[in-house]
Amino acid sequence: MIELANPSLLFVGLIFLPILLKRKAAFIGYSHLQLIGEEGVSRFLPGLPKVLHALVIVLLILGLARPQWRSLVKHERFLARDIIMVMDLSYSMEGFLELKDRQKKIAVAKNAARQFIEKRENDRIGLLVFGDETFGSWPLTRDLALILKKLDRLGSTFYGGTNLVKPFVKAIAHFREMGQSTSRVLVFLSDGEAKIPKEMKERIVTEIKKMGVHLYVVGINLRKEESDLAEIVDRTEGLYIVVESTDGLNDAFGAVDRLEQSRIEVDVRGESRELYPIFVLLALGGLFAWMLLRNTLFIELC
DSSP, X not given: OEEESOGGGGGGHHXXXXXXXXXXXXXXXXXXXXXXXXXXXXXXGGGHHHHHHHHHHHHHHHHHTOEEEEOOOEEEEEEEOEEEEEEEOSGGGGSBOSSTTOOBHHXXXXXXXXXXXXXXXXXXXXXXXXXXXXXXXXXXXXXXXXHHHHHHTTTSOOOSSOOSHHHHHHHHXXXXXXXXXXXXXXXXXXXXXXXXXXXXXXXXXXXXXXXXEEEEEEEETOOGGGOTHHHHHHHTTOEEEXXXXXXXXXXXXXXXXXXXXXXXXXXXXXXXXXXXXXXXXXXXXXXXXXXXXXXXXXXXXX
């Protein structure tokens, strides 16, 4: 079907077309138009240049409105898991791990996330980042190449201290709003150096259980006994992974692959093709015909 990318530009025609229609054409050559008919020439021919003039304007206006051919929206069904990755971008993530190679925590977290994402196929992945506040970097999508690009850009800006409550709240809300799979996974990458109020722990645990979310916490150089995240992991029967490098992640994240996928349905819009060059070429053809008629068959018709 054909759609207009800039339909508002059609109103330009309301300015030009009335002016054209009201314009009176001058004609020199015959004192009476009846003489044309008697000589075998159509009486409608003198009005042809004006028609072409109007047609050129209409085609140009349609070209400005950018008509596009779009294939129909179709429904695609596939097996997938809904996965939200939460990345800690607080100031503490700028610190170094206690390793010989002196890697920054954010570098290890990004490497861990990349390894995980590259092993997904049909799964939908969303990306959240947090510090004092939580930001949605990208909603759930099957375009994993885009998620990897977003991931690569992280780390140039950090956002204050560590607030562990807001990312949980936002991730659960995103699952509720956009999640379609019954297999939901929340991967939380953080150095986790912050406390979670008791009442918020209860709320988070309740929501995770209610929605059937599988929680995986990747503690960047953070032992389980040192983090408030550990209690949430234990109470939701999640998995806590202590990471000092990216080498040990393969086996840990293999548990995600064993989660059963569920069938989900998404709308897929086909590719679009620009049609405005066709309208512009037709307008140029009409303009050429108008000028030809004006300067050959008639002395002055418009």
